Amino acid sequence: MFMRTHVISPRLWCVLFLGMVLSLSACGQANSSSASTATPGVTPTPTVAVDMYGTPISFPKTAPQRIISLAPSVSEILGALQLQKRVVGVDALTNYPASMASLKKISDKSGNISIESIVALKPDLVLTTGGLSKKYNTQLMQLGLNVIDLPSPNVSQTLDQILLVGRLTYTEDTAQALVKQMQQQLTQIEQSVKGTAPSKVLLEIDDSTPGKPYVFGGGSFGDEMLQYANGTNIFHANSTNGGYPQVSDEAIIAANPQYVVLTEDPLYGGQPSVVYKRANWGGIAAVKSHQVYHINSDITQRPGPRIVEGIRCLAQVIHPDKFIGALPDYCSASV
Known part of the structure; x- marks a missing residue:
């Protein structure tokens, strides 16, 4: 027989945390929404876009080849951009798509992240969102890793964030095609x-x-x-x-x-x-x-x-x- 408990779902903790920082991130995300189209093979210009904390994002000079995702929403974006072969680790709550869910997990379902596991994977880009991994970000950056904490978006800003991840990973064409399809479906x-x-x-x-x-x-x-x-x-x-x-x-x-x-x-x-x-x-x-x-x-x-x-x-x-x-x-x- 189903019995309710007083234990809050781990998913809810993520939702509530993201909600508390949404107002702050919306401001930064508004500045990052002008992601421009870049010619394939040309380094994107590191302008306008800012992270969760309002700090300008420095775009990689070459396409990242070893990416880690610290949030299930980011994992789904990476999967939709067909980057599974370049992702080497994901958070414990990543469960979609299957090709992403099967990758090495570098956290537990309570949000505790293994710094050692991340370092061992030698990532050239670590993506997170909404401050979910805030207490780990500084430590990871002090170890020389490129960590980008994306703003927590609302629905319309989610489309901008997909474009932003496309810029960061040199998959802008794929990101633009995906966003266009989503816009058509919403309409x-x-x-x-x-x-x-x-x-x-x-x-x-x-x-x-x-x-x-x-x-x-x-x-x-x-x-x-x-x-x-x-x-x-x-x-x-x-x-x-x-x-x-x-x-x-x-x-x-x-x-x-x-x-x-x-x-x-x-x-x-x-x-x-x-x-x-x-x-x-x-x-x-x-x-x-x-x-x-x-x-x-x-x-x-x-x-x-x-x-x-x-x-x-x-x-x-x-x-x-x-x-x-x-x-x-x-x-x-x-x-």
């Missing part, structure tokens, strides 16, 4: 739901503390995704905890969402069947009409190439009549 989704009535939605991140779930609030990554999908976040006005507030069951019941979307791992509350059994939730519109869904945590909580999939899933859940067929398999996939 298609927005056109599909244009003119529809936005329904009230609860976007839950973690329910490991009974009666006090964490949710996507105002200014958060999920809140912006929901706007693309033409849904109304019932906690849009609550931007506490960096946009990831812990709320009460009473607040949810009072807001009466028409849809409940769980984005957490099933071990931490992400099971629709359990939602229907939650005390006093029986009167919520979403529960009464059986509009409770689970969407893959990774495509709703990671600012990477699959954000478009997450937005598509949200849009189809809220506006099913605007899409043909059943929800895509990736909506409920575990990776």
Whole structure:
């Protein structure tokens, strides 16, 4: 029998940490969004782009051949840029794509990084994001490693970050093609739901503390995704905890969402069947009409190439009549 615990998902710690630094990083990311097209074989000009801390990024003079990723979202970007053969190590939470997930892990699921393992791999570029590895960055740089801590982006800035990683790894053409495809998909989704009535939605991140779930609030990554999908976040006005507030069951019941979307791992509350059994939730519109869904945590909580999939899933859940067929398999996939 499924039992909820008071242990917060390791994924949630990453989400909450990124939320707390999003405001700071957004400023830096805005300056880095002017990534320009470079001629193949020509060194990118190290201008404009800044890291998580507002420091200008110095671009490699040659294409990095031994890359380490310290964040799953960065790993997914590197995978989408077809750089698997140049990546020598990844963090413990990297699980997609499979070719990246199978690489040597240089951290544990609590975020503890092995400096020795990284040094032994002799990387010429170490990429991280949002200050997740802040306490290790200085030590790695003192050992002579090139560490770049990318800003933590919102949805639109994720496209800029993909272009930035393309510049850093000399895969600009691939990055531009990927971003163009993502932009087209986003436009298609927005056109599909244009003119529809936005329904009230609860976007839950973690329910490991009974009666006090964490949710996507105002200014958060999920809140912006929901706007693309033409849904109304019932906690849009609550931007506490960096946009990831812990709320009460009473607040949810009072807001009466028409849809409940769980984005957490099933071990931490992400099971629709359990939602229907939650005390006093029986009167919520979403529960009464059986509009409770689970969407893959990774495509709703990671600012990477699959954000478009997450937005598509949200849009189809809220506006099913605007899409043909059943929800895509990736909506409920575990990776």
